[in-house]
Amino acid sequence: MRRYVIRRVAQAVGVLWAAYTVVFLVLDYLPGDPVAAMAGQGDQTAVDPAQLDRLRARYGFDKPVLVQYLDYLGRAVRGDFGDSVATGRPVTGMLAAAVPQTLQVTVAGMALAVLFGGGLAVLATYTRRRWLRSLLLSLPPLGVSVPVFWTGLLLVELFSFRLHVFPAFGDDGPRGLVLPAVALAILPGAMIAQVLAKSLLDTLDEPYAQTARAKGAGRARVHLRHALRNAALPALTVAGVLVGQLMANSVVIETVFSRNGVGRLTASAVTAQDIPVVQGVVVFAALVFVLVNLAVDLVYPLLDPRIAGAAAR
């Protein structure tokens, strides 16, 4: 078990380093630079080139790429991503301000997804009515295929602009959280439902489920106590993928609902080619992704002892 943990942690660090390096190279390859972006402001204003050069020197953009890379990497390891070129604020502080906003909406979205996705899968596999089952099972493909941008705008139009039930802006306290969380929950909810329903159906055909039934366990008991626990394993595996998608979709959702989170930070930093901020965001996203997968990997053997046994060999 210890070697399993050490190997997983080493892999996680490797992923973080790779993410950082790839982003650095991509940003370096792009034409234009953040200093020009800041001064240009989109119109034809003429800027003093000497002034731009001074600013570039201040942010270290005039040094060779390798020096810049090592310099940034050294500080990043210590948690210092430098200052945003566009705003002059420390990147770590900007992230710290944005993360809670994103955390609220993604956690709420994930909770809704588990609740409704899981509920749908259980209900669809439990019911004996054929039409209800096929109706319920046809919903997840629909949920996977609608773009989150569209659902977000539809929800705002309906519940905010027409019915006046919820505010259109996501920063208006708990009520403002409802619509973005629902919009965000649809995709992971649908995926959970798909995976869980499939594996529940498989599990219910397994011999141990039949054994349980033969021993006189009620249908509901077999379904919820025996089958669901085992069927949850594949659903847990997709959790890592889902977190990645939630973070990607938060860019869209935070724009639609005017929330000031990591997604918005990413979108504006990319347009401004604000290298320090983009790097901070990518490392943060990679960190979350790695941690979630690490957690899944570590929880897995607890649920299924065979895995740890295999790893320990």
Add this chain to the structure above:
Amino acid sequence: MTPTPQRRPALAVPALTALALALGACGSGDGGAASGAPVAGGTLTFAVGSDAGCVDPQQVGSNDTIYSTRQLVDSLTDQDPATGKIVPWLATSFEVNKAATEFTFHLRPGVTFSDGSPLTAQVVKDNFDAVPKLGARAVLSTQYLAGYAGTDVVDEHTARVRFKQPNAQFLQASSTFSLGLVSSASTRRTPEQRCTQGVAGSGPFTLASYVPNQAITLAKRKGYGWGSSLWKKTGEAYLDRLVFKIVPESGVRTGSLQSGQVDAIGSVGRADEAALKGAGVRLLSRANPGLVFNVGLNNSRPLFRDPNVRRAILAAIDRRQIADTVFPTGTRPATSVLAHTTPGYADLGTLLAADRARAAALLDGAGWKPGPDGIRAKDGAKLSFAVSWAPVAATNQPALELVQQQLKAVGVQVELKQIQVAQLTRLQQSGDYDALFGNLTRADPDILRGTFSTKGANTYKLAPSALDGLLDRQAATLDADERAGYVKQAQETLVRDAYVAPVVELQTELGVAKKVHDLDFEASSRVQLHDTWIG
């Protein structure tokens, strides 16, 4: 009453009084004027699309941020949007020497900044001394102070600002938010501190809170009593609070205004107009003064060294069609290189009429013959060039696609090259482009010198010519008639020799709820909220 988003301005009359000729177009008149006396109090919520990450008026340049930061500071002077004339604000009077190198301002006594410090000549000096050190973000303010030699503190309330060369534009610059005054203590902070924590201004509102990418909240300045001579109300503002919410999605801005969740929105597009009008929202619009949207040709390219090729491009563009198809209702086709709201504007509409036959004749004469694919060619080379553009306005792409079609009709091939905003400045400096598309807002004709003088940035790589002399002379006089004469000649030269191809004016359009009154445009087509009230 039906909203009248754009009143037709009176026709331009030859220079009667000041520089400004046809400035009457501001459609900002109070559509709901009939509803009685103004009431004090209340909060105005204004949704804007973006946040520049900075709340220092001397450092910001984007409209969305100017709407809020303009309210934090007062300027030495103000500019009448109807006439273009410069009038008193913090300076009760001002004089300019004959050479337009020395500007003396007599300050109003009793003015204080929000940190309690008084306005003195020393504060003016501290401000202007600090601006050139603000760095690259402060593009506008540093440009206005180009050639700054220093400020003399003549006495406690008299400041004399000196320049190395004639600099007539500085008088108008002193009316802009970019040179709005902040307290001496604020001038001593770093540019970054000023951006994130704000500055202490003397304006009718103070910064209550700034949450980046979310909201900028302003509170009424108690005891304010030194407003611009143009304002209707003296003393404090009517509104208690102004909340500028950052709402990036345009559909959400429109819907929030329709459903009453916000009171005003910026950047209304043509597609939003119908829905907003149906919801009983007033649309206010005014053309931004300065350089119109233009296809700026790189005059150093061999293709564009032939004036007849440039002239053919100007003649092939149907400006009216572009304005009516792509831009908000009421947008005017360009009738000069300057928008009609710019002081010194001259109507050259007849020179800019679409004339396909003339374009074809000019190209024929220049030796460009139609090829089998319809594109003209000469000595085996196709008549083709690229226009580089950045997606800073939603109208850029459709406008350029029309330009592309219109030029194709006369046998000119245009390639549209989308670039990132971040690349724009570098491309401009390198000179490695065929043509650039964009505009530039400035309520002073000196913008022509800044853009076209070969002694300055010379964005479009013109060769030295008599134009330089004209541009220098307009910078050296504050005699309105004399200056307008030079500016008119400069515009005629630019249009006749076709150094750039003017397309349409940029029109700022706002959506405002009916209950909001007296939300007015100032001379640069940004808003003034001191007189605004809700009731």
